[in-house]
Amino acid sequence: MTDARRLLVLLYGAAALTGQAGSIIWMKRLALVMGGTVTAVAAVLTVILSGYAIGGLVVGRYGRDDWNVTRRFAGIQVFLGAWFLALPVLFDRVESVYAAVAPPVDTPGHAALRVALTIPILLPPAAAMGAVFPLVSAAGVSRVFAAGVSGSLAGVLIATLLMLPGFGVAGSLVRLGAANGIVGLAAWLLPAVRLAKPESVSHGPAGRACLTGAALGIALFLAEILWLRLVFLVVDQTAYAEGIVVGAVFLAMAGGALWASHPKPALPVVLVATAVAQCLLIPGMVWLARGWNGLARDASFPVFLLLEFLLATAVVGLPSIGYGLAVPRLCAGLCPRAVGRVWAAHYLGGMVASLLAPFAVIPAIGMTAALALASTVLALPLLLDRRWAHAATVLVVSAVAASGDVTYRSEAAGREERILLHRDDGDGLVEVFERIDDGTRSLLSSRRRQEGGDGPEQVAVERLMGCLPVLLHGTAREVLVVGLGTGVTVGAMLGDPQIRRLTCVEISPGVMDAAPFFDRASGGALHDPRARYVVQDGRSFIRLTRDRFDLILQELFFAYRAGVGSLYADEHYRRCRDRLAPGGRMAQWISLAQIGPEELRSVVRTFQGVFPHTSLWRSRAYLMLLGGDRPLVPPAVAELRHFLAADDAVAAWAAGAPINTEDNLLVEYQAPRMFRWLNTFELVIGNLRGLAAIRQDATVLAHGLPAGPSAGARRLLEGMLAQAEGDLETARLALRGALEADPGNDEARQLLMSLAGAR
Missing domain, CATH: 1.20.1250 (Growth Hormone; Chain: A;)
Structure with missing residues (x-):
């Protein structure tokens, strides 16, 4: 050269x-x-x-x-x-x-x-x-x-x-x-x-090579879609993880491409080996999942990313080496013009797979059969080349592998639960689990994210998430909810007879299919004639709708998940504001177990920058931001005990935090860095400690917020922090103070009872 x-x-x-x-x-x-x-x-x-x-x-x-x-x-x-x-x-x-x-x-x-x-x-x-x-x-x-x-x-x-x-x-x-x-x-x-034509040995007519290139494109792109889904059954689907999986594919393909400079193995052997390697993932996925559990618990973030890369390589590595070896094998001996035709056929095959996989193949036959199908496609060029033994090997291995379960659902359910719904839809895996002992149900997406459930405590929280913003608004008639989950929150909102129409936007078709399993907990929200349900990205719906709403509620989202950070972006909140009717309110619920303290301040500052009259409300490990263009004058309801702060106090607390935008993607790339603390009590306490630093101006109480519930909420927060730090005596004093200020504070009463026998 x-x-x-x-x-x-x-x-x-x-x-x-x-x-x-x-x-x-x-x-x-x-x-x-x-x-x-x-x-x-x-x-x-x-x-x-x-x-x-x-x-x-x-x-x-x-x-x-x-x-x-x-x-x-x-x-x-x-x-x-x-x-x-x-x-x-x-x-x-x-x-x-x-x-x-x-x-x-x-x-x-x-x-x-x-x-x-x-x-x-x-x-x-x-x-x-x-x-x-x-x-x-x-x-x-x-x-x-x-x-x-x-x-x-x-x-x-x-x-x-x-x-x-x-x-x-x-x-x-x-x-x-x-x-x-x-x-x-x-x-x-x-x-x-x-x-000029490279000097090498040709592997047959370019026409047959094009057909082989198309088959490789179909198989590779179908398999890659499935690999992503399978990795995200084990690790969270963050923006980092998405890039890492694709990077692992390219790493393995690079190894295969370097191997291609050697004359052996021949292309038919490569195709058989690639198909077999893909099928081995079907029984092997459960072992990879078991090996991952607890592996990265104490790792630093760079080490965690490296471990994710190793997991992804274990999933995609062997077949990707085969694909990386097959393409240059196929093109060897062809002039650049013929290579161009094969390259075009390869990407046309990939386009077909990318269109059919999420809409037809995976929903119709599931991930296991789809992975076996990706291997079966590799038999087509072998049949065209009359490599009968090679083709038969691929077909037999694929058929046997299709009888397995790459999603290892029986392992996930164990002996204590059964699976009522298992749907591989275009957006990912959605499942409903039911406990055998008490019949309580949980809704999970990609097996990593619990979207809700019908346990008594969970239902109480989800109902509050719907009732509180409706009660604080007071006169909402037209309501928009982004995120359906189990439908319990929507059902609670529909309990207000003043609501004339409620529009709920849910991005996942699988979640829509799962919601009927929670009809009893939601009060039949799916069947209420005032409600309409739209399968659409919530951001897109708000951008495109011409309707106006008295109240927009954004449900709990997984802030660390790829693409979700934009739901907390300045541009999105401004579009929400533009869709509010005069006097309308925007409500945003946030899980304090799924976002870091600095990212929380960033979200609050971003929200408050769009809605100058912002108040904060807390229930257990959840925070609600409620905003509008005029001061809040709440009704006299018991739910006021959840109040934390409003207006100037909120602005002062969040001052200096960076604004989250659709360009800087701050939340999307910063929230996953808290991986060691996500969904932990430690992260909740860290966020509560930050919220405890808010100093509420007494003038807010003049707008109708009574001193009792407000003081009770602050004393409750002090008691929770003292309990987390092991200072039980201080915790008891603070919780007693919370009950003295607000005798109806059930959360303070439950915590105080739990400390009665503690030393």
Whole structure:
């Protein structure tokens, strides 16, 4: 290989880095514009994969042997650099058009609109990226492919771990644009490399290679969708974890691509080994889950990410090595024009899998059968090549594996519970568990997140979450709720006869299917004629609806989950404010066990910056932010004992905290760093200690907040903190003070009773 070809391969690796990092950021930004529903993500992904395929087809059809590859590569990189620099403006323009014309609910027309708006901003750069590999393959397919997947690995990790947390969306795009420009200028200075056929042995006609490439694309993209879901049965689906899983795929594929420089094994053997490795995951997933439990409990955050990377590699590693080996094996001996056609077929297969997997394949047959199907697809090129024994091996192994359960549901239920609902929908796994001893039920998504339940204490909390904002508003007629869960909160709100219409928006179809299992606890909320239920991203619905509401309630969300941080963003709260009727109120519930103290202050400051008259209300481990454009004059109800602070006191407490925006994604990238304390009593106490520092101005009480419940709430908080610190005598004194100020404070009474025999 000449020096020019070596340098070209290195520059291609750098271009793959910027391209993959850019793709991560595109998906993140367009999810903010068009929503995080399965249909929205599929629309964006369809355009990107179509662009990659078009780029390959252009080279395959119009490429000529006398093309100067280095100059064309350089031109593409300069073009991409300029496009990246323009993307922040283009995204803003698309966002304006989308908000003006899109309907608030998902329909086939809405999906088509998403595609139509994505094409002009992402199809050109995606097509340019898709043309690069076939062009540069003139420098040697195996080396170029290895450089590409290695660069993609670096791009995923840099975008996920450094760029988005450090520079936000717009800042990252600007830096990537500059990097592409530098790569382009460096390539322009290289000596010419012509689009000539590499000297190697051909593996058959390009037409058959295209069919094999399409099969590999279908199998790989279907498997990758499933791998993500399986990893998120074991670890939380954070923005970091998403990047780590994709990075693990590229790492293993890079190993396979480096192996491709050796003559063995042959492509049929690679396909069989890849299919078998995928099927082994079906019985092996339960062992990986068992091995993970407790492994990262005391790790630092960098070590935790490394352990997540090792888990992801254990899930995706062996089959990904096979895919990384198969693609260069397939393209070896083909001229760059033929490589372009195979590359296009590969991404067209990936596009088909990305469309069918969430909407048809996984909901219809489940994750286990879908993973077996991904292996079965690899038998198709073997059948076309009349490799009967190889194909039979793949088909038999896939059929046997399909009888297993990759989601290990019996292990998850154990002997104490049974599973009433197990749904693999387009948004993830949703399950309803029922305890055998007392019949209480729990709703879980991706097995990591409890969305609610019908235990007595849990129902009491969920009902309060609905009743409190309705009571404090006093005259709400039109209500919007973001998040359904078990429906208990919605049912509590519908208990107010003044409510004429309640709209509930839920992003997960599986959660909608699970809600009827909690009809008794919710009071039949799903059947109330005043309520309508919409399956849609709550952010998108609020952006697109033209309705106005007296009260908007955002239910509890998992702040550390990928994509959820934008529900606490300044831009989203402003859209909520614009959808309020005159005198309307916005309510936001937050779990004090799922967000760090600094992130909590950031959310409060962001909320209070939009709603200047903000009050804080606490019940157990939950905090409610209630905001509007005028001071709160609450009715005389017992629930006032949950009051903590309002207006100036809230602003003073949150002053100096950074604002969470859709560009800086502060909550999305900071909340997961509290992984060691998520859902722990220690995190609740840390947040309560911070809230105890609020000094409420006495003038607030003049607006109708009685001194008794307010003083009782503060004494209760003091008692909880003293109990957590082991100072039981101080805790008893504070809890007695809470009951003296507010004799109806049941939470203080229960805590005091629990301390009666403690020493």
